[in-house]
Amino acid sequence: MKNWTIEHQDGVCLLTLDKLDSSQNVLSSTIIEELSVAVDEIEAEKPRALIIASGKNNGFIAGADVSEFAKVESAEQAAQFVGGAHKVLDRIEAFSFPTVAMINGHCLGGGLELALACDYRVACNDPSIRLGLPEVMLGIHPGFGGTVRLLEQCGVPGAMDLMLSGRTVIPKVATKMGFIDQAVPMRQLRRTVDFMLSKRPPVRRAKGWQKWLNSGLTRGLMASVLQKKVAKRASKENYPAPYAVIQLWKEYGGDRNLMLREEQRSVCKLVTTPTSRNLVKVFFLQEHMKGLGKTDPSEGKFKRLHVVGAGVMGGDIASWGALKGLDVTIQDNNPEALARASNRAYELFKKKLRDPRLVQRAMDRFQPDTDGSGAKRADVIIEAIFENADAKSGLFQELEKIARPDAILASNTSSIPIETLSEALQTPSRMVGLHFFNPVAKMQLVEIVNGKKTDKEVSKRATQFANQIGRLPLPVKSSPGFLVNRILMPYLMEAVEMHKEGVPDAVIDKVATNFGMPMGPITLADTVGLDICKNVASNLNASFGGEMPETLLSKVEAGHLGKKSGQGFYIWEKGKPQKVKPSSDYQVAPDLEDRMVFRFLNETVACLSEGIVDSHTLADGGLIFGTGFAPFRGGPVNYILDEGVEKMHGKLETLHQKYGDRFKPAPGWESLGS
């Protein structure tokens, strides 16, 4: 055994996983095979008790080895791995002596499934630790008996919530939900494990109504309720995994052994679906983007952030920074704007941190700054004032005088070239764009905008900054609209064009969400604000040609700006668009989807050939995390390649013939895929 070690102390066996040549523990096929050998040995030894622990100080087990999982070619191959894991976990569960998982850090997916096979689970109560079964994020569901054991431990509502959403929880919450027995400070972890072994309290099981929900009487009803809930978030065709969990439970929830067996079959079927394949790609895209911002231990962490402009973007960037542990000053000469930003920060902290003491600490780190005193000490300065080149240039000139020479000077501009702003500086190379998306707390992407003069080191530090505050950095060239807005705009404009043609807005949106967009383009335009759409569009048209739709202009003129003004394309009530259903005999034109999607895809190809981003991978990553482009399709470029470049190019050509030059294939199509 290379990854597991067995120690005996006073008749207690301590089985520790310390994955070779890896910073974290993941369950690979080798590790499962070795675990089986270890279990043989332990069975023969017959210790008084077994403790399963991690040799890594940053976590317990982070899940199955996704890189290995990505290479699985067939359901049969998957079955072999999954079957092996099931066998060894069943044996651990069947040990006659008590077993405890000593959870010192992240315990996810297969790692939690292993822990669930033990009699007791004792976890460190640090709120940075996450526990859960996030397999649906990869298009599969728990496959090491986790579906069965989690349901037994914490009942239907809790277990289904975790498995269907893939959300993870902190140890304190896990204890309340019932699948962790004790959450204690690190200093008490081992003592509590020993305590559990000496006291041997009854093994925890879901009780009362939570158990009753599992009975045959209610399962069918409950399953259809759950299905409806899932359907609100994901369609069955695009995201089969959560539906498979519900189906599995509905049919076999009454028979433990049968459900364990059927879980294997179900998960193996999912492994080879295109959805799972693509979601695994997205997982690696995300890892790749995080990797762009990796810091060497020698490089210092960012401590102080100064944001100028307490509008929604500036305020939200500042509060996100404070949430992530930075000391933040937010500068604005209007105390009322600062008060609104403080309130938004407080609401964010309350939602994310819950514990009033942590909320207070975060508020203490969020400092309104009418004088701009914070600029001189900051490691990073982000400008987020209104979109006016002269105002921004003037501000940067002032900031350059007071900022530390090594501070990053960044603009959150969405439309002004970095070169224009940096011209005014003594050292233009220190300026970079850090383009966040609205809402900052939800949108993971940050475009790192490199002007022609931006220093490589500055760009790298900006990337590291984004990574440090838990956002995905996407290096892009400073060209109008950068990547995300540039590509979104033609897609939105096509939707506006359809609106003009008389296609009902609700239909346009429905076609887009059916394709897999998180929000339809009409709703998106209303949410972003039609005035902002108009500005971005006119800015892009100035560089790339194209016409401003009359509809958009007249709406903006009438003050119908979208969600924020209560009316845009839709009427908005209580933050929700009032969608009118088209009459039942309304015929949806067959090419609506293609028209929207191909403008999106064609613009992506154009950006690639212009070198706005460095690779297909980054284009896909940027567009998934920046626009929500159907993750199960693996990103726009991946989608073109999966469908076949020639076929897709042909479809585009057809649209070009029918609708004219806005569908003219961009120059990059020929070289795509080669």
Added chain:
Amino acid sequence: MYDARPVYIVDGSRTPFLKASAPGPFAAADLALQAGRPLLARQTFNAEDLDEVILGCVGPEPDEANIGRIVSLRLGCGESTPAWTVARNCASGMQALDSAATNIALGRSELVLAGGTESMSHAPVLFSDKFVTWLSEWARAKSIGKKLSALGRLKPSSLAPVIGLLKGLKDPVVGFSMGQTTEKIAWNFGITREQMDFFAIRSHDRLAAAIDNNLFEGELVPIYDNRGNSYTEDDGVRRGSTIEKLAKLRPVFDKPAGRVTAGNSAQITDGASWLILASEEALKKYNLTPRGKIVDANWAGLDPTQMGLGPVHASTPILKNNKLKLDDVDYWEINEAFAGQVLGCLAAWESEEYCKENLELDNAMGSLNQERLNLDGGGISMGHPVGASGARIVLHALHVLERNNWDKAMATLCIGGGQGGAMLIERISKP
């Protein structure tokens, strides 16, 4: 006298003083934090460079034990910066400055953040002793029978709450409320209701003019609650009040015919104020420009039933030691606990009898020019958050000196319990 090493004032700040409405949006620690953050942010040194933090506070909440340390940590002064809390009732903020100055003069500290804070709107409402006794009986009663009998002994009268603030404003030794001490002074010196009301109206007028002329710039920092409100001005000011209107108010303390009303007393208010004090070494080390110097400070005790005369007893020895007459000091801040009490101080100095008997003077001290006193309002218009006022009047006196190119100022206040505190400062003119 800070002879050993000079003590410099580098900078200072305060929150707007906010009329208390229970409970206000800010606890005492929150006020001190919000006054301190922008002050520290604008310095050339880091918060961790401070040698100590000293905070005056009369009534910290139960979860604010050693409130100085709490605020110091929340301000980011670092775990290794010691911090403590001082209390000398209404002069707690000035006590913090004096303690800081003493430590600097002695060479124990180089750079100190000192000030005061008070959230009077968070003053506790307490259970009566009777109810607390009953509660412990209830806890001891184990059987249902005993519980029922305990319940039977609970009298509705014991449920009446005790207002902590009122307890604090009554002298427990002599049994006088603070207002009654002023009634006694008024009686002794023949100060009339009209004089008090006139003084009160002038206080409001002066504050209103100061706000309108932006005279608190650089001294007052805006503060923010979590609900989206910003606070940028002292909100106790009453504009356009008249003698007639004030005359309608009823006496609060000596009913029915007393002179002291809510209108000519200090308001119950929340607020905080800080100063940064430094030694010569610290000035050099951090390249700081001193704005002023603390020259002297003094504390005095007197008859608790006339505590309002404290300023006279505390500042007269400073004048004597420094060979100064009243008008050698360019500017005076006498904290306005009550209009009658400030007027009493002026009357005492004018009284040969009082000066001879109580201040070891041969003659009357003289008349204090009221055009050199509390020019921008005071406790009556702005409010008197007890722990904070002592620091505020020193800070504001410095601002007034700077504004007028004057040199010396005395900040002084009366202290419930029968004391007075005074601090003499000097402006340092810019090179």
